[in-house]
Amino acid sequence: MENKLKIGIIGLGTVGCGVVKVLSRFDDIEVAAVAVKNINKKREVEVKKITTDPYEIAKDSSVDIVVEVAGGLAVKDVLIEAIKNKKHIVTANKELLAKHGAELFDLAKENNVVIMYEAAVAGGIPIxxxxxxxxxxxxxxxxxxxxxxxxxxxxxxxxxxxxxxxxxxxxxxxxxxxxxxxxxxxxxxxxxxxxxxxxxxxxxxxxxxxxxxxxxxxxxxxxxxxxxxxxxxxxxxxxxxxxxxxxxxxxxxxxxxxxxxxxxxxxxxxxxxxxxxxxxxxxxxxxxxxGAGQFPTASSVVGDILSIKAELHTNSCVLPMTMCNHSKYANIIDIDDTKNSYYLRISANNEPGVIGKIGLACGEFKINLSCIIQKGVIDNPNATIIVITENCYERDINSMIEKISKDNHIRVENKIRVM
Ligand SMILES: NC(=O)c1ccc[n+]([C@@H]2O[C@H](COP(=O)([O-])OP(=O)(O)OC[C@H]3O[C@@H](n4cnc5c(N)ncnc54)[C@H](OP(=O)(O)O)[C@@H]3O)[C@@H](O)[C@H]2O)c1
Structure with missing residues (x-):
């Protein structure tokens, strides 16, 4: 078939092989070249052209879409090169997007290409x-x-x-x-x-x-x-x-x-x-x-490829709703300022007054208790006490823990927030 969509893939591991396998079901899409780290490694799939230089793919004028399934941050500059060469990007790389997404999305907008990343969050779930x-x-x-x-x-x-x-x-x-x-x-x-x-x-x-x-x-x-x-x-x-x-x-x-x-x-x-x-x-x-796995992740990657393909050569701007159109940073509050209900597992010497001390410490920091139980302590010098609090500030629960931890007879073994 003439005019096949040409895909360049960076990475031929779990996801890369899945993408090649799934793409083999589409007659009008061709994997033109793949970049890997170690060219001598035995692969699950055969590809037309394999290289250890991912920039070859980023610069290849016949490639329409660059699929990045290598992972890590080293591929950032390769993607920058590909975007500058007007290639649409499909990536599964959450770390790269979380750390350098702002720069990459700005550059993509400037070059009128899209970055699609369905596989980067929750693998096979469309989200x-x-x-x-x-x-x-x-x-x-x-x-x-x-x-x-x-x-x-x-x-x-x-x-x-x-x-x-x-x-x-x-x-x-x-x-x-x-x-x-x-x-x-x-x-x-x-x-x-x-x-x-x-x-x-x-x-x-x-x-x-x-x-x-x-x-x-x-x-x-x-x-x-x-x-x-x-x-x-x-x-x-x-x-x-x-x-x-x-x-x-x-x-x-x-x-x-x-x-x-x-x-x-x-x-x-x-x-x-x-x-x-x-x-x-x-x-x-x-x-x-x-959330992961070869085929579920390939489902998302290939879905992104097909979304781009459906609009390629038809619009001046591909998939406009997927473009990043904001540039302001969110104000994220400090964990100390968050409010939660807490589960505390406390280990204490099995002696009178311990529960009272915990109750008093909670009272001092205005922490209401929703439940307090002591687990079976027969023949055991230590008691396990479980506390579940009502909603209170993180800084207050931490102050309360600091306070009761000064008592040599009481140890807070774990603190887990309640949803
Ligand atoms: N595995 C999953 O289920 C899953 C799910 C969602 C998202 N992801 C994401 O998908 C990406 C790939 O994951 P994976 O599990 O497929 O990893 P993988 O099995 O380790 O495969 C990585 C591939 O990238 C190649 N590679 C690494 N650095 C390279 C470079 N600088 N240039 C060219 N090729 C390079 C490796 O080459 P060699 O084979 O020669 O070593 C290998 O083929 C990651 O970002 C991951 O977070 C994975």
């Missing part, structure tokens, strides 16, 4: 384009989600199999759900990049990702999961961005939360992702699906 098009009529109050499959898998296994964090991490690594160095996932960086991207399009503001509060799941114990379960909650790594008291200020963060079992987001298991949007006039909508 970027729906927010920018089908949900365009809305003013959103919040976006929240389970955006990292690895951590959701680990937390699910900890609960279902009653295993420790370390045992479940090992399981996830064996199954290929977690990398050898799992830091990016388990410490919440991956979810932080994704919520930065989502907050940007939901609130039409640029997001300085360094201002996002981030906490991973490494401090969650099997005990926390069990106790939460008994109290009617599941523990999930939640990434959220919301307006503060209907002002322009945003509260954006990533951390584990106790989620009421009655909330549908608590049902999201294993590597599945979910995104929950709340706004007017739609009210609440939840998107659920595979």
């Amino acid at each position: 970027i384009l729906p927010i920018k098009t089908s949900l365009k009529a809305n003013e959103f109050n919040s976006v929240a989600g389970i955006l990292n499959g690895t951590t959701n898998y680990i937390l699910t296994k900890m609960e279902e199999d009653n295993l420790s964090y370390d045992e479940c991490l090992l399981k996830a690594q064996k199954l290929g759900y977690a990398e050898t160095d799992p830091t990016g996932d388990v410490e919440g960086y991956d979810a932080m990049y994704k919520i930065a991207i989502l907050a940007n399009i939901v609130f039409n503001k640029r997001i300085d990702y360094t201002k996002i509060y981030r906490e991973g799941i490494t401090k969650i114990s099997a005990g926390d999961i069990q106790i939460a379960n008994e109290l009617g909650y599941k523990i999930k790594l939640i990434a959220q961005a919301k307006k503060v008291d209907n002002s322009d200020n945003l509260d954006i963060r990533v951390h584990p939360m106790l989620v009421d079992k009655n909330r549908s987001i608590s049902e999201i298991k294993n590597a599945t992702n979910a995104v929950l949007l709340s706004g007017f006039p739609v009210d609440k909508v939840m998107f659920v699906g595979p």
